[in-house]
Amino acid sequence: MATYPSTANSRALPPGGRARSFLRRGQVGEDVAYLVTLVAAATIFLITSLIFYELFVQSAVSRQKFGFHFLFTQTWDPIAGNFGALPFIYGTVVTAALSLLIAIPQGLGSAIFLAELAPRRVSDSLTFLIELLAAVPSVIYGLLGIFILVPFLQARVVPVLKAVFGFLPIFQGVFYGVSYFSAGVVLSVMIMPFIVSVSREVLLAVPKDQREASLALGGSRWQTTWHVVVPYALKGIMGSIFLALARALGETMAVTMVIGNTPQIKASLLAPGYSIAAVIANEFTEAVGSLYISSLIELGLVLFVVTFIINGLARLMIMAASRGGAHS
Amino acid sequence: MDPSSGDLAKAVDARTPLPGNHSPADTPGGIGSDQMKVQTMKLKASNVNFFYGGFHALHEINLQFSANKITALIGPSGCGKSTFLRSLNRLHETIRGARLEGTIVLDNENILAMNASALRRRVGMVFQRPNPFPKSIFDNIAYGPEINGMGNHQHVAELVEQSLIRAALWEEVKDKLHQSAYGLSGGQQQRLCIARALAVNPEVLLLDEPCSALDPIGTAKIEELLFTLKDQCTIVIVTHNMQQAARVADYTGFFLMGKLIEFDDTKKIYTTPGKKETEDYITGRFG
Numbered sequence: 008m009a010t011y012p013s014t015a016n017s018r019a020l021p022p023g024g025r026a027r028s029f030l031r032r033g034q035v036g037e038d039v040a041y042l043v044t045l046v047a048a049a050t051i052f053l054i055t056s057l058i059f060y061e062l063f064v065q066s067a068v069s070r071q072k073f074g075f076h077f078l079f080t081q082t083w084d085p086i087a088g089n090f091g092a093l094p095f096i097y098g099t100v101v102t103a104a105l106s107l108l109i110a111i112p113q114g115l116g117s118a119i120f121l122a123e124l125a126p127r128r129v130s131d132s133l134t135f136l137i138e139l140l141a142a143v144p145s146v147i148y149g150l151l152g153i154f155i156l157v158p159f160l161q162a163r164v165v166p167v168l169k170a171v172f173g174f175l176p177i178f179q180g181v182f183y184g185v186s187y188f189s190a191g192v193v194l195s196v197m198i199m200p201f202i203v204s205v206s207r208e209v210l211l212a213v214p215k216d217q218r219e220a221s222l223a224l225g226g227s228r229w230q231t232t233w234h235v236v237v238p239y240a241l242k243g244i245m246g247s248i249f250l251a252l253a254r255a256l257g258e259t260m261a262v263t264m265v266i267g268n269t270p271q272i273k274a275s276l277l278a279p280g281y282s283i284a285a286v287i288a289n290e291f292t293e294a295v296g297s298l299y300i301s302s303l304i305e306l307g308l309v310l311f312v313v314t315f316i317i318n319g320l321a322r323l324m325i326m327a328a329s330r331g332g333a334h335s
Numbered sequence: 336m337d338p339s340s341g342d343l344a345k346a347v348d349a350r351t352p353l354p355g356n357h358s359p360a361d362t363p364g365g366i367g368s369d370q371m372k373v374q375t376m377k378l379k380a381s382n383v384n385f386f387y388g389g390f391h392a393l394h395e396i397n398l399q400f401s402a403n404k405i406t407a408l409i410g411p412s413g414c415g416k417s418t419f420l421r422s423l424n425r426l427h428e429t430i431r432g433a434r435l436e437g438t439i440v441l442d443n444e445n446i447l448a449m450n451a452s453a454l455r456r457r458v459g460m461v462f463q464r465p466n467p468f469p470k471s472i473f474d475n476i477a478y479g480p481e482i483n484g485m486g487n488h489q490h491v492a493e494l495v496e497q498s499l500i501r502a503a504l505w506e507e508v509k510d511k512l513h514q515s516a517y518g519l520s521g522g523q524q525q526r527l528c529i530a531r532a533l534a535v536n537p538e539v540l541l542l543d544e545p546c547s548a549l550d551p552i553g554t555a556k557i558e559e560l561l562f563t564l565k566d567q568c569t570i571v572i573v574t575h576n577m578q579q580a581a582r583v584a585d586y587t588g589f590f591l592m593g594k595l596i597e598f599d600d601t602k603k604i605y606t607t608p609g610k611k612e613t614e615d616y617i618t619g620r621f622g
């Protein structure tokens with residue numbers, strides 16, 4: 008959209024047929040560039056729309072049979088042809104929430120350290136390492152999760168949690184290793200880099216005069232960071248958290264490997280569960296019959312819509328944050 | 336004035352460039368002015384040298400600031416006047432590689448040995464561009480008292496009102512204390528920043544070109560405000576605007592290339608400067 012007015016202007020430049028040949032060539036170049044970029048942009052939009060369209064159309068059988076009950080039904084019985092999304096929605100939400108609960112304090116803490124306290128060189132090299140974490144393939148997280156993390160949680164962490172918080176329903180029952188809890192912990196490691204690197208950038212972008220205003224009033228470094236810099240950057244930090252959440256909701260491989268793949272709803276985090284992405288990945292090859300396939304696709308639709316909304320919110324927040332920054 | 340001006344120029348010549356070395360009794364207060372009485376020196380800088388890494392930004396600055404007076408620091412861009420101002424509350428410490436040598440004394444206390452936060456509470460600062468926090472007007476002012484633990488909510492609310500009154504902003508904002516400070520005009524924002532600095536009751540107020548981002552009306556209001564504030568604190572103002580220095584300051588120091596060229600009674604600096612460089616600058620031959 009933004010390129011259109013300038014193209015209109017340049018089109019008006021050569022008056023009538025008296026345009027010089029080099030001007031005409033320039034004009035052709037303008038048009039070609041305009042078209043190429045337009046097509047590129049339109050393709051992205053088209054792909055997104057087609058994904059949504061296909062998910063919608065392909066899930067027709069399931070949508071017609073179950074309607075909105077699909078979202079609130081607990082049964083997942085391929086033999087009887089009874090499909091409900093609730094256990095998967097529950098598993099997705101619980102693991103994503105748990106991962107945020109762990110990753111937000113850790114990610115924000117390290118972003119503050121890297122942006123405000125660490126010397127620049129240390130900060131840059133540590134940030135590079137943290138961003139590398141985001142590039143590790145998720146199957147590797149899953150592998151390490153099942154062979155290293157789960158035994159560790161079983162031997163060291165869960166006994167402590169049960170001893171201290173055992174009275175809470177979320178820490179009751181037998182811990183077999185694979186569970187919401189394990190999935191949440193693995194996810195938290197995977198999403199933490201997003202929070203750290205985006206939040207660090209946002210904190211570094213806080214104008215120097217905000218820090219100086221606080222220091223000049225007798226504020227200590229920490230008071231300045233906590234009462235001035237972090238609130239100033241808060242919208243951008245929220246944006247980074249939303250991006251991390253979108254990743255956590257959609258993560259498939261690592262979650263499948265540690266969540267236990269059991270379509271049930273349990274209050275205890277130590278129980279095995281299932282997530283939307285995991286069930287799609289696991290059952291697609293075995294799905295027979297249009298209703299089964301259609302139900303899986305509808306699960307995909309649900310995940311798409313949820314992720315779409317969350318990404319949209321993240322964009323809005325980051326836009327609001329940068330506008331707030333330009334304002335001062 | 337005329338017959339004595341030659342003598343004055345000589346007297347100034349003899350005094351500069353190290354006026355700071357003189358005892359309070361014979362510091363600024365030109366002949367013919369009514370400031371002959373002894374001044375209390377609030378802040379004294381002796382042999383101050385300043386470095387940004389390898390760059391020698393200030394050379395052997397000796398300067399004293401009289402209590403309850405306005406002192407202006409003038410000079411062309413990059414002459415070191417802002418650097419010097421920032422060293423007075425040690426705000427230069429936020430810049431990596433910045434190093435200060437020499438001594439700066441606030442009421443007989445070496446500021447370099449003080450706790451930085453405690454120093455900055457006593458020596459407040461207002462910046463070039465208005466820099467309110469993205470908070471409400473009330474919260475902007477309350478921030479200083481709150482982080483310094485200056486009493487309960489009741490007391491903080493009183494401080495906010497007092498500070499806004501002192502900064503001549505109360506009448507304009509008293510009905511919208513809980514609205515965002517960004518809704519104010521540039522001039523009002525700058526007076527808000529002054530009120531914010533006043534809220535912690537500083538003894539010295541440093542202003543770094545406080546009017547450079549303001550229109551003439553906003554500038555006039557700030558200048559008027561400075562006159563009323565000097566009863567309560569010692570004011571040091573850095574300015575590009577020579578008319579401004581002439582209008583508001585009791586004393587003026589002229590900086591050039593990291594050196595204090597001349598320091599004297601404002602009236603003298605503007606009528607009979609003792610140094611060629613000062614005269615050239617004031618008459619607009621450079622800078």
